[in-house]
Amino acid sequence: MTAAMASWKQQVLQRGASLYVGDLDPEVTETDLRAAFYHVCPISSLRLCRCRLTGKSLCYAYVNLYSHAQASRALGLLNHTNLKGKPMRIMWCQRDPFARKTGFANLFVKNLDFSISSSCLESIFSKYGTILSCKVAGENGRNKGFGFVQFESQDSALAAQTALHDTMLGGKKLHVCKFVKKTERTAAAPCEVFTNLYVKNLDETITEDGLKDMFSVVGDVSSVAIMMDHEGKSKHFGFVNFKSPDDAKKAVDIMNGSVVGSKTLFVGKAQRKSERTMILKQEYKDLQIRIAEKLRASNLYVKNLNVDIDDKKLKDVFSAYGKILSVKVICHNDGTSKQFGFVCFASPAEANKALVALNGALLEGKILHVAKAQWKKDHHQEWHNFSGQNQPQSFYPSNCTTVSSAIHPLHFNFDHSPLLPFLHHPMFCQHFGVQHPFMAQNYQQNFSTHVRLYFHSAMSF
Template identity: 45%
Template sequence: MAVNNSQTVVGGGPTAGGVPAGSLYVGDLHPYMTEAQLEEAFKGFKGVTSVRLGRDTATATNRSLRYGYVNFTTPEEAIRAMEVMNHSMLHGRVIRVMWSHRDPDARKSGIGNVFVKNLSESINSVELEEMFKKFGRTLSCKLAMFEDGKSKGYGFVQFESEESAIAAIEKLNGTTVRNKQLYVAKFVRKSDRVFPNPDVKYTNLYMNNLDPTLKEELVEEKFSEFGKTVSFAIAKDDHGNSRGFGFVNFANPDDARRAMEGMNGSQLGSKVLYVARAQKKAERKHILRRLFEEKRKEQMLKFKGSNVYVKNIDDDVSDEELVEHFSQCGTITSAKIMRDDKGISKGFGFVCFSTPEEGNKAVNTFHGKKLITCICCF
């Protein structure tokens, strides 16, 4: 869902980010809709200057991305089109029409964005907007739908201001609408979502480094010593052979924690088991990304001022010769000449010393000398 900051409005339309005041975004289009059909849908409104579909230009398919833009000569004409066309049916799909906000910083800010779930299947996008618009001006209202047009029971509402979003959350969260208790909260991007803390209750365990020669019944029996298991499964290939990992789900969280503590690092057959709380894919990616960033920062701090960028290196100079050439300035931890896919030198590389002082010495010693040129330490 698009995310926007509050923006200056002239006649109702945004003008930030170089977007025309009469530019509309049209979303949730039928995947096979053409620009000509979209233009036909808006032909009853005056002042349409251009119509464009978003397309997948990164691949050869050039398929529609199910959204487009309709531009008008004035914001007044765009307002009338938005009032008439928003939540209308077009080629069997309920479309969304809103002001076009193309400022990437605004879209990523999260300001004014609300997530709502546990909606009754009978609630449509129009009713969802009616439910929220009393708290402030809405820029967008999207109800998640299945391919057959049925509601998935959740949606997103984007307000012009953060104050409106907060008011909607405070008033609507926990209320009952059509026998369903709503959950309304600030929308959080998947990459920023808070994952369970170490004290969270869990029952599902992931086990890895399983000895493939062990019988599944034996492994299950070992885990059952810690409590009642609800399910147990070892991943297998197409030939029915163990892939060395699996999952065990306990009925009681305390039993699961004891099993993890007892089995992780234990010898089972010829292998030492790894057992941990089973994590969702998004959580694993988040943790790996965080560890990578921490490692990268650690490396940057460790070698800050010690890494020397070298250019104008002769084509026939090897990594070993580069080390030999610079070793008189100190202890070299790594040296690499950058090469293309065919192994041909690109004429530049990097030499990393054990201390920043050695790196500075190399720059002062070799900069401007024949064979190579040292540019800087970083």
């Protein structure tokens, strides 16, 4: 923990010219961000982060400026300003996740008046030290009554907590405490207690009295409600509130999955909107992972493309081997090809067929390299394992017939020859390929050692 904290403090002292821009409206584009920053200072580059499967905005971005002074100016002028109706939250970009994961110098502020904005909260807390991030939680443009303030140092956070806890702001008494991660709060919390149940898939003929009678068999019911539309017709779901948590839990066990009329009931704890949102986000994340894993074996990485090869040409070449779901040639910002891309087939068998047929094939003067694509985290791990386990000991062979090296595998571009003793000197060149978002699994082609031969007189093999 001490080492991580030292690393975090070092990053704070060595801020560059990169900013994190969060809480963006889903409709905000790269063009919108450039326009917002253009009036303050020129942008070196920016990246709006998107879902790798759907392409939808993840509502945050990274903006690189040309100097620390420009970044500081942009932070001061644009933080908490509106972009497409939502205030942007801008802070210094920190690569070290220490503060985010530990809640270092982060305060939780609740019981805020609905008129308090993020900029207002920051101006109040900034008297006690440098603030890295400040946010008042909101929904549909309205303050939810709580927020977060993260300071640069623990001392500043403690000073603000001591000074502002239980003080009045906008007619309400503030509650200021150290931020605790949700996982830690959940672990410390007692067993879940609830009395209100959500009941769905109700038959349209069921009335509130009928629903109450149905659940009263389990225990004392304090209230019942069936949701209706604007015409007074049932929406087929409602709520049943018990007096006792034990009865509520028993009702879930007994009534969930039971058949009433022609309908199978769903009965569970009535959840707040925030709880439902969290569950839906997790389900969506799990779905993304399942889809990604399904497509993983069908996705090919293709490199050494001719600069003239675009998506259409690449698809035409690979479509002979099966149904293609997507094709993408990766390009620079100016639209020129980076000479690599990805082809995703409908099935792993089709992908394997294309890999075998086209790996090493000649396409418009270039020899293609085709391999199974990998996620960035996977090829980083493989590179870490490779570099850790295979440290080079020596690039020079002990004699002309034996090659010994810790690098694996080694490939030399010459055969054994009686001319070898007459070499002036061999020059060994280690080539580790090009870093890409996906790295080929075939290290035999990605990691190779090439030997160029120099002679006193002109010779050729």
